[in-house]
Amino acid sequence: MSRTAHTLAATLLTLTAITTACAPGTADHSRLKIGVVELFSNPFFAEARAGMEKAAAEGDADLVINNANADSAKEAGFVTTYLTQKVDAIVLSAVSPTGSLATLHRIKAAHVPVVCYDTCVNPPDDQQLVDAFVTSDNRGLGATTGRQAATYIRDELSGSAKAIMLTCEEFDVCKQRRTGLDAELAAVHVDLLAEQEGYQVDKATPIANSMLAAHPDAQVIIAENEDAILAAATAVKARGLTGKVAIFGIDIDPQVALLITQPATDVKWTTGQSPFDMGYQAVQAAIARAHGRPAGDFYHHTPSPTFSSADPASARNYLDSHHTN
Numbered sequence: 001m002s003r004t005a006h007t008l009a010a011t012l013l014t015l016t017a018i019t020t021a022c023a024p025g026t027a028d029h030s031r032l033k034i035g036v037v038e039l040f041s042n043p044f045f046a047e048a049r050a051g052m053e054k055a056a057a058e059g060d061a062d063l064v065i066n067n068a069n070a071d072s073a074k075e076a077g078f079v080t081t082y083l084t085q086k087v088d089a090i091v092l093s094a095v096s097p098t099g100s101l102a103t104l105h106r107i108k109a110a111h112v113p114v115v116c117y118d119t120c121v122n123p124p125d126d127q128q129l130v131d132a133f134v135t136s137d138n139r140g141l142g143a144t145t146g147r148q149a150a151t152y153i154r155d156e157l158s159g160s161a162k163a164i165m166l167t168c169e170e171f172d173v174c175k176q177r178r179t180g181l182d183a184e185l186a187a188v189h190v191d192l193l194a195e196q197e198g199y200q201v202d203k204a205t206p207i208a209n210s211m212l213a214a215h216p217d218a219q220v221i222i223a224e225n226e227d228a229i230l231a232a233a234t235a236v237k238a239r240g241l242t243g244k245v246a247i248f249g250i251d252i253d254p255q256v257a258l259l260i261t262q263p264a265t266d267v268k269w270t271t272g273q274s275p276f277d278m279g280y281q282a283v284q285a286a287i288a289r290a291h292g293r294p295a296g297d298f299y300h301h302t303p304s305p306t307f308s309s310a311d312p313a314s315a316r317n318y319l320d321s322h323h324t325n
């Protein structure tokens with residue numbers, strides 16, 4: 001064989017090896033690319049992100065993460081970018097049960113697997129447009145907190161209380177929490193003086209302050225998420241009502257846990273979520289669907305730990321696990 005023939009044969013062999021290595025289903029196993037849209041920035045979503053990163057590392061996937069800041073137009077823009085980049089799957093916490101519908105329809109039309117976490121569109125649209133929904137048992141969250149608030153009202157306030165609420169009911173998951181809360185609070189008499197949406201601490205704090213200014217006789221505050229708990233606690237202190245108002249909430253982060261461990265705290269109880277597990281399971285489901293495998297049951301419910309000022313050991317353990325003093 002001539003030198004030219006040897007060279008041509010070697011070149012063809014090299015090209016064949018490169019083509020085979022890059023072909024789908026061969027030994028290269030190219031890494032998946034998953035686009036993530038977070039609802040907004042707070043410790044919950046930061047912890048969920050950590051869970052996602054662990055699942056991605058285990059599943060040979062790369063994450064591209066953007067934050068919609070509760071803006072459906074931003075959510076749509078990020079999804080457009082992900083579809084253009086031809087991601088293998090999308091994980092998102094839907095901004096709006098109605099405003100996110102068009103975005104989810106576009107994802108489905110592009111035949112890209114999509115998994116919701118924490119929030120999604122309402123049934124039956126969720127199961128028609130989404131491959132899996134990883135969330136908490138939100139009615140259960142509300143029921144557990146409502147039961148504790150009702151016990152406090154019955155034992156400490158003779159069965160009747162004046163209350164205010166900070167809500168997040170523009171999201172369906174919070175409407176489910178409210179259903180659980182109302183079912184348990186029906187066991188006692190609650191005079192609801194005021195309620196208002198307030199689920200991001202910077203916006204919820206002045207709202208809580210204004211409600212307490214208008215209703216300084218409030219005895220109980222119900223907060224439907226962790227930022228609302230922090231806002232309520234800050235407002236109670238600012239209005240000079242420490243020791244006069246009991247706060248019952250839903251969700252946990254290090255700041256809430258720290259409040260629960262303080263002596264004579266006004267934060268009596270919160271029913272937490274497990275955002276790390278939520279993020280981890282959401283990316284696991286996305287990886288499964290990207291590989292054409294089933295993601296299991298449509299609804300994935302993550303654990304709901306409880307935290308009480310009467311027994312702050314669980315809050316201290318939570319702080320220890322989050323390396324917070």
